[in-house]
Ligand SMILES: [Zn+2]
């Protein structure tokens with residue numbers, strides 16, 4: 001019996017009788033992190049890391065959620081499971097499952113560069129590795145975070161000097177807080193859209209240090225915050241929320257901004273290439289470090305990435321998800 | 336090339352016209368003159384010839400990046416642009432190139448003379464010395480596909496700001512058959528040049544489609560109406576014993592239409608006419624396809640000339656006796672045009688495009704409704720008191736085209752777009768019913784909003800039946816209203832029918848596929864409008 005099988009409800013461990021990030025209701029779900037394509041409602045029991053739990057509770061309400069520390073080993077049925085930092089967002093984990101000495105690791109979403117906020121990615125040795133490959137093409141090569149943050153700071157400072165607001169679109173869970181923790185807060189005040197402020201509040205309550213922000217409400221006097229950086233989910237940039245800021249400069253922070261076509265189509269002035277997923281080199285390096293003989297690829301350019309891995313001598317297979325592999329359009333607005 | 340890359344980045348990052356003009360004007364003020372000239376050339380569509388095949392570039396880029404060619408090929412459709420794909424997959428630059436734009440262009444021109452190993456070495460060296468935007472631009476330039484979102488009008492405005500020369504004057508100077516190899520910044524922009532002046536056309540004045548009906552234009556007596564012909568807009572110049580025929584796209588078409596050489600016998604030197612070139616037989620226009628052959632075929636056979644004889648329908652007189660008439664009112668220009676044409680013999684390939692008299696707007700609406708019968712696609716309205724302006728301007732000229740023909744069709748294939756739309760499915764094939772079968776009859780790729788393209792893209796991904804390379808066969812579920820300007824018989828198409836300017840007018844979410852039109856409906860349209 002295989003350690004993990006791939007079913008219609010998601011990744012299943014027969015020895016432990018649990019699922020990982022399932023997309024249909026199950027009895028027991030191990031959750032890698034709080035993004036909506038991983039943590040879904042309707043399961044009877046949940047298990048996630050302690051730092052991931054507050055956001056998952058915030059999103060899913062009164063669920064039966066048990067927590068586990070990074071590296072802590074727990075026996076579930078005939079399996080031994082542990083969670084290890086994935087570096088994707090605060091609390092995110094790779095899940096290691098050991099059955100009769102055979103080790104499989106499910107990556108969830110991950111990035112290999114330390115972002116200063118999330119627990120940094122830790123490679124875990126495994127016989128088989130289930131890896132995401134959202135950016136599994138060699139055209140995706142991220143610049144160091146410090147360089148991208150410097151570009152954002154320069155952009156913000158230039159807009160502030162002209163008295164304009166800087167509207168920056170970023171996913172509400174993870175990316176927004178990474179930006180908050182990374183930008184130069186000396187440039188000006190930081191305003192937040194309600195969706196982002198809510199996540200920030202949850203994280204502050206669990207002890208994650210974030211700089212002060214001013215949530216934008218209908219009563220907020222925007223003039224009093226001229227030149228501010230305003231963080232919003234990407235979908236809010238084209239809507240009525242953004243219109244209040246007048247002729248603001250607009251930007252988007254996403255890995256997809258590496259492509260000029262996407263950058264232009266999204267209609268923002270600036271695209272900042274900042275992703276919470278591993279780039280091409282990161283994916284290859286992570287897979288190499290697991291030492292895995294078998295690699296299963298999911299979420300992303302699976303067909304191409306599988307063939308590349310097979311070319312490199314791996315025993316590689318594709319794991320289908322509820323959605324067809326290509327994620328460009330869905331992922332632009334999602335994790 | 337750093338300065339040019341900075342300009343490109345500034346232009347690429349903003350959609351605001353004023354910011355673009357400011358960036359361009361600064362460049363035209365402080366960049367070296369040879370670079371300015373090249374920039375003007377590139378922004379006015381004067382691209383260098385492709386110096387190397389894209390097949391080689393793909394191979395070299397994959398090799399340099401240490402990737403198998405198949406993987407490079409998989410990246411290309413995702414990025415949607417070859418130059419960008421190459422720039423993205425290559426390893427970081429190891430040096431810094433200092434060559435200016437014009438030096439790079441000279442280097443690119445020299446590639447054509449080299450043998451392949453030398454050419455490859457040159458290109459690899461350039462890739463190794465350029466990073467990011469510069470590398471992308473270099474690739475654009477060697478593939479001859481440079482484009483940036485700057486219209487010629489906008490560039491001219493920036494040039495005017497930088498040089499203090501009037502916009503109209505500059506627009507005139509930039510027209511014609513020059514390249515950076517045949518001129519200099521000083522000669523093109525600053526100095527008077529009588530030889531170039533001989534062939535130089537005037538910028539075309541272009542009309543907007545009228546919104547709603549023309550009531551709002553006021554007193555009908557202030558307006559002249561004529562047919563809007565469906566041919567090729569052209570400017571015929573007779574100066575100094577020779578003649579030139581220019582297209583709206585600033586292409587010299589003189590050789591394509593040898594019939595018009597007769598104009599030299601009939602028109603005095605210093606005459607410039609704005610008109611429409613039409614295929615013409617039995618006193619009415621031929622379908623546009625007949626004319627198209629005259630432009631696309633490599634050589635003009637006797638047979639082709641006989642099959643598709645052409646006629647220039649004159650709209651306007653821009654120059655007479657060497658004097659620029661454009662500032663004068665249309666009524667005056669028209670009177671002079673008519674006087675000039677009164678002297679032309681019947682065998683002349685030049686005819687007046689007749690004015691259409693109308694007492695009130697209702698009468699003109701009737702004339703417009705009958706335009707198709709006259710072989711026209713609507714009517715034009717021009718203010719009698721208006722001068723001849725340059726470019727597309729609102730106010731004095733309006734086109735009032737007939738409503739397009741439409742059919743409701745089922746989408747059966749989808750393909751990703753290019754460039755800006757490479758990540759979306761935007762190119763679709765549509766079919767109509769022939770009994771129980773769906774017969775493809777046209778492709779269309781425009782007319783939907785970005786949001787609609789995003790929605791249909793998500794749908795295509797989940798409803799693919801089969802893939803044929805980049806093309807996906809999709810579930811025949813969605814009906815679209817396809818609008819088009821003309822319909823013709825075409826043995827090359829499976830349906831036997833070809834459409835002119837097809838586009839998606841509406842997504843008919845209300846219609847089930849069974850209610851789409853049939854091939855017989857199309858044949859009926861062909862009989863009535865073909
Ligand atoms: Zn995900």
Ligand SMILES: [Zn+2]
Pocket residue numbers: 033035038088109335
């Ligand atoms: Zn995620």
